Amino acid sequence: MKIEPTFGRAEGGAERDAVSVAHEPCEKSALVTVVGDRFSTYCRLWRLDDAAARAPRRWHWPAFLFSSLWFFFRRMPVWGTIWFIVPPLAMTTFTLMGLPLLAAVVFVVCRVLAGILANSLYLSHCRRIVRKVIAGHGGAHRRHAELQKAGGVSYTALVIALAVTASQNTLINLAVRSMPKENPMQSSVHLPANRPDPDLEYAEREAYEEELRAIAMTAWPAGVAADGNVCIVELRLTPPGKVLDANVLEPCTLDEAQRERLLVEIRRTDFTVEGKMRFFTRHTVIGLRG
Secondary structure (H helix, E strand, C coil), X not given: CCCCCCCHHHHHHHHHHHHHHHHCCCHHHHHHHHHCCCHHHHHHHHCCCCCCCCCCCCCCHHHHHXXXXXXXXCCCHHHHHHHHHHHHHHHHHHHHCCCHHHHHHHHHHHHHXXXXXXXXXXXXXXXXXXXXXXXXXXXXXHHHHHHHHHCCCCHHHHHHHHHHHHHHHHHHHHHHHHCCCCCCCCCCCCCCCCCCCHHHHHHHHHHHXXXXXXXXXXXXXXXXXXXXXXXXXXXXXXXXXXXXXXXXXXXXXXXXXXXXXHHHHHHCCCCCCCCCHHHCCCEEEEEEEC
């Protein structure tokens, strides 16, 4: 019995598979629809015609210059949101911490990363759209319409992103300006703005005490030699210089009668010193020496 091999069914299946594949849109033609008018530029950036199938080029100027705005414009809202929030938040934080140089470094690094990653991210985004449309829709016309709908650019998203960016920059500037500015060299102890010279202050206080001593010496008992005698007088004053009470403290070389005469005269004396009332103290001790 002779058995003849039959290939008709297999050949028919292969022909049907070839026809099916022929009707499936190739990736490149689908990417043309997704990207739109700028496909020739992105085809070169993605190296789609490169026989070696190398990775996309590592630099994209629009993404470097505009970062989040470019991502929103190219319908990549997730990446646009990341670049819209993370860099300004980090920069504002470092600025408020008093690290403006680090904030500038963050700004440059984020822009450079956007320029480096943009081509690869956009290619992955477009291929994901192509796979989703091919898997979910049948028919060449339907797929073409869905690819156009999901791809291209969005001027609406660009305008909204521009408006939000302007508002964001305004809020950041207001927040930074509202923070109190501290001088790192300033002492933690608060000092008045026009603090007097301490040496001058001490000299003026010494002069005030000398004037009080000179006034007290006018009450020195008559007939008592000033040379060789010493006496310490405690005064209780009321502004501007009226004596409320006076006492003699030890050591004192005067006798009791001389002390009493001294106190009587001192109680009658006006100790007002014009122009130096800031040094006035209600309890004053004056040393009288001959």
